Amino acid sequence: MVGTIPTTSATGGRRSRGPRGFALAFALPMPVWQTLFFVAALLFLIVMTFWSVRNFRVEPDFTMANWVKMLSAGYFQDTYFRTVWYAALAALVASLIAFPCAYGMAFKLSPSFQRIVASSLILPYFTSYLVRAYSWKILLTENGVINGVLGYVNLGPFAMTSNLFAVLVGYMTLILPIVILLQYFSLAHVDRRLIEAAHNLRCGALRTVIQVVIPSARTGLILAATFAFILSFGDFVSPSFLGNNKPPTLSILMVDAVKSGSQWPRAAVVAITMVATLLLVAFLAMAFAYGRKAESR
Amino acid sequence: MMSGRLVTLALRTYLALALLLVFAPIITSFIYSFDADKYAAFPWGGFSTRWYGEALADPDVAKGFHNTIIVAVTSALIATAIGFATAYTDYRYRFFGKNAYLALALLPPTIPAIILGLAMLVFLSRVGLSGALHSIIICHVVYSIPFAMALIRLRLGQMDRDLEAAAWNLGASEWHALREVVLPFTLPAILAALFLAMAVSFDEYAIAWFVSGFSETLPVRILMLLQREVSPKVNAIGSLVFIVSMTLVLVAQVMLVMRAPSQAAANGPRQGAGRG
Numbered sequence: 205m206v207g208t209i210p211t212t213s214a215t216g217g218r219r220s221r222g223p224r225g226f227a228l229a230f231a232l233p234m235p236v237w238q239t240l241f242f243v244a245a246l247l248f249l250i251v252m253t254f255w256s257v258r259n260f261r262v263e264p265d266f267t268m269a270n271w272v273k274m275l276s277a278g279y280f281q282d283t284y285f286r287t288v289w290y291a292a293l294a295a296l297v298a299s300l301i302a303f304p305c306a307y308g309m310a311f312k313l314s315p316s317f318q319r320i321v322a323s324s325l326i327l328p329y330f331t332s333y334l335v336r337a338y339s340w341k342i343l344l345t346e347n348g349v350i351n352g353v354l355g356y357v358n359l360g361p362f363a364m365t366s367n368l369f370a371v372l373v374g375y376m377t378l379i380l381p382i383v384i385l386l387q388y389f390s391l392a393h394v395d396r397r398l399i400e401a402a403h404n405l406r407c408g409a410l411r412t413v414i415q416v417v418i419p420s421a422r423t424g425l426i427l428a429a430t431f432a433f434i435l436s437f438g439d440f441v442s443p444s445f446l447g448n449n450k451p452p453t454l455s456i457l458m459v460d461a462v463k464s465g466s467q468w469p470r471a472a473v474v475a476i477t478m479v480a481t482l483l484l485v486a487f488l489a490m491a492f493a494y495g496r497k498a499e500s501r
Numbered sequence: 502m503m504s505g506r507l508v509t510l511a512l513r514t515y516l517a518l519a520l521l522l523v524f525a526p527i528i529t530s531f532i533y534s535f536d537a538d539k540y541a542a543f544p545w546g547g548f549s550t551r552w553y554g555e556a557l558a559d560p561d562v563a564k565g566f567h568n569t570i571i572v573a574v575t576s577a578l579i580a581t582a583i584g585f586a587t588a589y590t591d592y593r594y595r596f597f598g599k600n601a602y603l604a605l606a607l608l609p610p611t612i613p614a615i616i617l618g619l620a621m622l623v624f625l626s627r628v629g630l631s632g633a634l635h636s637i638i639i640c641h642v643v644y645s646i647p648f649a650m651a652l653i654r655l656r657l658g659q660m661d662r663d664l665e666a667a668a669w670n671l672g673a674s675e676w677h678a679l680r681e682v683v684l685p686f687t688l689p690a691i692l693a694a695l696f697l698a699m700a701v702s703f704d705e706y707a708i709a710w711f712v713s714g715f716s717e718t719l720p721v722r723i724l725m726l727l728q729r730e731v732s733p734k735v736n737a738i739g740s741l742v743f744i745v746s747m748t749l750v751l752v753a754q755v756m757l758v759m760r761a762p763s764q765a766a767a768n769g770p771r772q773g774a775g776r777g
Contacts, residue, residue, distance in 0.1 A: 226675045227594060231602075234587040234646060238605050242643045245624035246612075252623050305519045308512030323754075324520065330700050330746045331527055334723050335739030339526035342533055342541040349529065352543025381523055409508065438613020440707065445727055455615050462711070468623055475616045482613075 246479075252472040262468050270469040274477075280457070284477070287453040290368075291437035294375035295429045298383045301376070302428070306387035307413070310394075322388065325381040336377050337441045344370060344446075366448040374442025379432040386431060390424020391417065426493035433489075434482055454478055527743065534736035541733060552737035562738060565722035568634060569703060572718055576641035577649075577698035583642070584649025584694055589683065591650075592657040607647045617644070618711030625712055632714025640712055641702040648701055649694035652757075656690030657683075689756045696753035700746050 256265040274280050309318055328336070343349045344364040351361040364370055394417055402412040418425065436442075440455040449456055454474055461471035534553065538546030556562055587606050591599075609617065621640045625631035630639065660683070668678035684691075706720035713721055719742065726732050 227590075230586040231590040231594065231596075233583045234590075234606050234650075235602065237583055238609070238643060238646070241621070241624075241639050242609055242617075243605070245617075245620040248624045248627065249616075249620040301519065304512055305516045308509075308516045312509045312512050313516075321516070321520070325523065327747070327750070328523055328527065330704065330750045331743050332704050332706075332720060332723060332739055332746075334706055334720065334727060335530050335735060335742070336526040338727055338735050338739070339530040339533070342529055343525065345541075347542045349543040376522075377526060380519070384519070409505075434611065434613070438615055440615050455613070458615065458619060462619060462622070468619075471619055472623065475619050478616060479612065486611075 249472050250476055252469055253476055255469050257467060257469060260466050262466065270473050274470055274473045280474075283452055283454055283457055286451060287437060287455075288481070290371065290375070290443070290453060291433045294372060294379060294436040295432035297372060298376060298379050298432045299387075299425065299429045302380060302383040302387050303425075305384045306391050307417070309384070309388045310391035318388075318392075322385060325385050328377075328381050333378060334441060334445075337374050337445050340370070340373055340377065340446060341365060344373065365446060366450065368447070370446040371442050374446040375432075375436045375439065378439055378442065379435050382435070383428045383432050386428035387421070387425055390421040390427070393424075394420045423493045426489055430486060430489040433485055437482060437485075438478065530736045530739045531743070533733060534740045536733060536736075539733060541736075552733045553741075556734045556737040556741070559734070561717070561722055562719070562734075565717050565719040568637075568716055569719040571634060572637045572641060572709070573699045573702040576638045576645060576702045577695050579638070580642045580645035580698045581649045581653075581691060581694045584646050584698075585653050585687070585691060587646065587650045588654035588657055589679075591654055592660075606650055609643050610647055614644075614705065614707035615711075618708040621708060622711040631712055632716070634713075634716045636712040636714070637709045637716070637718060640708045641705060644705065644708065645698035645701050649698050652694040652697060653687055653690045656687045660686050693753040693756040696749045696756070700749040700753070703742070703746055703749065 252262075253270055254266050254268070255262055256267050256269065257263070309321055313321065341348070345351070346361050346363070346365075348364075350364065354360040354362070364373075398416050398420060399412060402416045407415070438455060439453075440459060443449070443453040444456055444459075452460075454477070458471045458474040458478075461467040461474065533541050533545065535548050535550065536545040537549035537551065591603060596602075617640070621636070621643075622631060625636050625639070630636055664682050664686070665678050668682045669675070673681065704720055706718075706724050709718045710721045710724055717725070719738070723735055723738055723742075726735050726738075
C-alpha cells in the first residue's frame with residue numbers, strides 16, 4: 205500500500221539506499237491499531253446484531269430476530285423519531301443562538317479579542333461534561349439558583365428539569381461552543397469586499413447579512429449544524445440526567461439493553477441504526493451544503 | 502452611524518451573555534463545591550471544604566484517580582507516538598489510498614463515544630481483552646490518535662522541506678535526520694499532543710464506562726455518583742478534575758506558543774549548515 209514517492213523535489217541520494225523498513229515503520233502503526241481495535245470492533249458490532257441470547261449468554265447465530273424485534277417495536281420507533289427530533293431541534297436552536305455570537309466575533313471584535321474568545325470557547329471541552337450537566341441541575345431545580353433569584357421578584361418557581369427544556373439546555377452545554385466556533389471560522393472567511401459592495405449598493409445591514417453573508421458562509425453554517433446534530437443524537441448524559449430518562453432517547457435504550465439485561469445483540473441493533481442514521485444525515489448535509497452552493501454560482 | 506454603534510454594542514453584549522451561559526455550569530460547580538449544604542439550593546448554606554475532604558477520603562475516588570492517571574499517561578504516550586508516525590507519513594509520502602488512510606486516522610471521534618464504547622466492549626470481550634485497565638487504554642488510544650496527529654501534522658507543515666533533504670545530502674541516514682532535524686523541530690507539538698491526549702483521556706467517561714469492568718476511572722466514578730445519589734462531592738471532584746485538565750491544556754498551549762524563540766535559536770545554525 206505504501207509506495208514511497210517523496211514529496212520533496214530535493215535530491216536525497218541517500219534516501220533510496222535506506223531500508224524500506226523506514227517508511228513502513230511510520231506508515232503502519234496507525235492502520236494496524238485502528239483496524240484491530242476500531243474497524244474490527246465496528247464490524248463485529250454488525251455481526252453481533254445477528255447473534256442470539258440464550259440463558260443470558262450471547263451465542264453466535266445468524267438470525268434476523270433482533271432486527272425484526274427492535275424495528276417493529278412501537279417503543280423503538282417512537283424513541284427513534286424522538287431522538288431525531290431532539291437532535292434536529294438542538295441543532296436548530298444552537299445555530300440560531302450561535303449566529304449572532306459568531307457574527308459579532310467575526311465582524312465586531314479586534315483580532316486579539318477574537319483569539320481570546322475562540323480559545324475560551326475551547327476550554328469547556330476539557331472540563332467534565334458530566335459535572336457541567338450536574339451543575340445545570342443545581343441551577344435549574346425547583347429550589348435551585350435560577351428559581352431562587354426569580355423568587356425575589358415574585359416569579360416562579362418554574363419547572364425547568366426533567367423536561368425538554370432541561371434536555372435542550374444540556375445539549376447546548378455540549379454543542380453551543382463548537383457551533384459558535386465553526387460558524388465563526390466560516391464567517392471569518394467571508395470575502396469582506398462582497399459586504400462592502402453590498403453596502404455601496406445601498407443594501408441595508410440586515411439584508412446584507414441575509415443575502416450576502418449567510419449564503420457565502422453557507423457550507424460552514426451547515427457543517428456546524430450537522431456537528432450539533434451528530435453530537436446531540438449520540439448524547440446520553442443530557443436526556444438521562446437532565447431529562448431524567450423520561451422519555452428515553454436511543455442512547456438510553458442502548459445503555460439499558462447493555463447494563464440491565466445482557467441484551468448485547470439488541471443494543472447492537474440500536475447502535476448500528478444510529479450509525480446508519482448519522483452517516484445518512486452527514487451525507488445529506490454535505491450534499492446540501494456543497495450542491496446548493498455550486499448551483500448559486 | 503449611531504445605529505451602527507448600537508448594533509456593535511448589542512452584539513458584543515450578546516456574545517458576553519453567551520459566554521456567561523457557556524461558563525455558568527463550570528462557575529456554579531466551583532462555587533457549590535464549597536457549599537456546606539448537602540442539597541444545593543439558593544442561597545447557599547455557607548462556606549465549607551467538607552466535600553473536598555470527603556472526596557479525597559473516598560477510597561473509590563482515590564482508586565479512580567489512580568486508574569485515570571495510569572490510563573491517561575499510557576494512552577497519551579502510545580497515541581502520540583502513533584500520531585507522530587502518521588503525521589510524518591502524511592507529511593512525507595504520497596501513496597495510493599492516502600485519503601482512506603487519513604480517514605482511518607481521523608474518523609473515531611465522529612462516532613458517538615457511547616457507540617464506540619459498546620462496539621469495543623462487545624469486541625474486546627470476545628477476544629478476551631475487556632474489563633481491565635488495558636481495555637480502556639486500547640480504546641483511548643483509538644480516540645486520541647486523531648488529536649495527536651492533527652497537532653503534529655500542523656507543526657510539520659511549518660517545517661522547511663529542504664531541511665531534512667539537506668541532512669540527507671550531508672550524509673545523515675533517514676533515522677539520523679529524523680532524530681536531529683524533524684524531532685527537535687516538532688518537539689513542542691509532540692509535547693502539546695501528549696498533554697492534549699492526556700486531557701482527552703482524563704475526561705472520557707462513555708467508553709471507559711463500557712469497557713472498564715471493575716477498574717473504574719474517575720469520570721466513571723462521577724457517572725456512578727450521579728446515577729445513585731445527590732452528592733455535592735461531585736462538585737468537589739469536578740473542580741479538582743477541572744484544575745488538572747486546565748493545567749494539562751494550558752501546558753499544551755504554552756508548549757505551542759513558547760516554541761518560537763527557542764526553536765529559532767535551535768534551528769538557525771542547523772539550517773545555515775544544511776544550506777551551506
